[in-house]
Amino acid sequence: MKIETLAIHAGNHGDPTTGAVVPPLILSTTFERANDGSLVEGRDIYTRASNPNRRALEEKLAALEGGSEAIAFASGQAATMSIFHTLGAGSHVILPDDIYYNTKVIIDTLYANFGLTCTEVDMTDLNQIKRAIKKNTKLIWIESPSNPSLKVTDIQAVVKIAKAKNLLVACDNTWATPFFTKPFNFGVDVVMHSTTKYFGGHSDILGGCVIFPPNIQHEMNTKIRTFQSVGGAVPSPFDCWLLNRSLSTYAVRMPVHAQNAMKLATFLENHPQIEKVNYPGLKSNEYHRIAKKQMIGADGVPSFGGMMSILVKGGQKEALALASKLQIFKHATSLGGVESLIEHRYSVEGVHSKSPENLLRISVGIENISDLIADFENAFK
Ligand SMILES: *Cc1c(COP(=O)(O)O)cnc(C)c1O
Numbered sequence: 001m002k003i004e005t006l007a008i009h010a011g012n013h014g015d016p017t018t019g020a021v022v023p024p025l026i027l028s029t030t031f032e033r034a035n036d037g038s039l040v041e042g043r044d045i046y047t048r049a050s051n052p053n054r055r056a057l058e059e060k061l062a063a064l065e066g067g068s069e070a071i072a073f074a075s076g077q078a079a080t081m082s083i084f085h086t087l088g089a090g091s092h093v094i095l096p097d098d099i100y101y102n103t104k105v106i107i108d109t110l111y112a113n114f115g116l117t118c119t120e121v122d123m124t125d126l127n128q129i130k131r132a133i134k135k136n137t138k139l140i141w142i143e144s145p146s147n148p149s150l151k152v153t154d155i156q157a158v159v160k161i162a163k164a165k166n167l168l169v170a171c172d173n174t175w176a177t178p179f180f181t182k183p184f185n186f187g188v189d190v191v192m193h194s195t196t197k198y199f200g201g202h203s204d205i206l207g208g209c210v211i212f213p214p215n216i217q218h219e220m221n222t223k224i225r226t227f228q229s230v231g232g233a234v235p236s237p238f239d240c241w242l243l244n245r246s247l248s249t250y251a252v253r254m255p256v257h258a259q260n261a262m263k264l265a266t267f268l269e270n271h272p273q274i275e276k277v278n279y280p281g282l283k284s285n286e287y288h289r290i291a292k293k294q295m296i297g298a299d300g301v302p303s304f305g306g307m308m309s310i311l312v313k314g315g316q317k318e319a320l321a322l323a324s325k326l327q328i329f330k331h332a333t334s335l336g337g338v339e340s341l342i343e344h345r346y347s348v349e350g351v352h353s354k355s356p357e358n359l360l361r362i363s364v365g366i367e368n369i370s371d372l373i374a375d376f377e378n379a380f381k
Contacts, residue, residue, distance in 0.1 A: 076194025197336030257306025
């Protein structure tokens with residue numbers, strides 16, 4: 001089945017007792033056993049370990065990514081932690097130098113006690129990756145396109161380097177989502193998502209997941225299932241139910257995000273108050289060649305997602321002034337919702353930010369594109 005059909009039907013088994021077409025929300029934390037105390041086959045025991053709404057969601061997430069198993073968490077950060085947790089004390093990981101800010105914070109603060117160390121490299125320079133590999137390196141972490149500079153990593157090339165050294169490869173696929181990039185096609189071992197973003201799509205559910213490929217070559221999935229069910233950073237049944245509902249329209253939302261972003265990027269690239277637009281769909285973009293090979297929409301045509309960043313001529317002051325004059329684009333963090341958002345990463349990340357001070361990150365929503373462009377035209381005046 002194709003992604004549009006899977007987004008609606010995968011994991012949705014309805015309800016045999018009532019005939020409901022939409023799966024019911026089951027809030028119960030505990031489930032009855034048989035009279036003799038034995039477990040009833042196919043029935044859950046306790047909702048931290050498993051429950052019907054989470055199982056339905058995990059089935060859908062695995063199907064969308066083309067994987068064999070998905071494990072859902074209460075946030076993207078909890079999903080990321082589960083991966084680092086499996087590596088063992090004293091491990092070393094290789095990260096992109098513009099990795100999602102809080103992924104790095106997990107390593108530097110929460111896992112410092114475990115002796116987990118990292119080297120940050122420019123993932124678009126394969127030699128830097130090769131040079132960073134140490135005896136205790138266990139994993140290479142990819143994020144493509146990256147945040148906030150929209151660098152596109154050649155996933156297949158990184159996997160090749162990793163496999164030659166027996167390293168695992170994880171991919172944070174939150175930005176591209178399987179609609180625009182399928183990391184398992186390139187041999188990645190585990191995909192991580194913040195489902196808070198495009199999968200949720202409406203800026204009203206926090207969540208995360210890890211997904212495993214069809215042929216799992218490691219034991220990370222069993223370790224992470226334990227991390228989920230015993231560690232307990234699980235999404236509530238309602239969050240799972242709501243995310244499942246949001247995913248039904250995922251495949252119609254994504255092409256609109258991408259079409260709007262392409263048009264807005266083209267408009268902004270030609271505007272005299274803009275120094276640079278980082279969007280891999282632009283022919284002028286330094287990552288366009290690799291993006292065209294790797295970012296393929298559901299219709300088989302290259303398509304580049306809904307995220308971009310712009311460098312405003314001037315500095316921090318000019319960037320913040322532009323953001324504040326926009327009416328439709330809300331000045332707020334996060335991304336992937338139906339509404340357009342703009343944010344000044346440097347202010348959000350603080351003094352340790354590597355983001356240029358004149359950079360604004362834009363999450364292009366699914367409003368009418370002429371309204372979005374008019375909003376910028378007015379703000380530039
Ligand atoms: C938001 C985000 C995360 C973290 O996810 P939360 O759901 O906020 O915990 C991780 N990676 C990327 C790329 C993100 O955008």
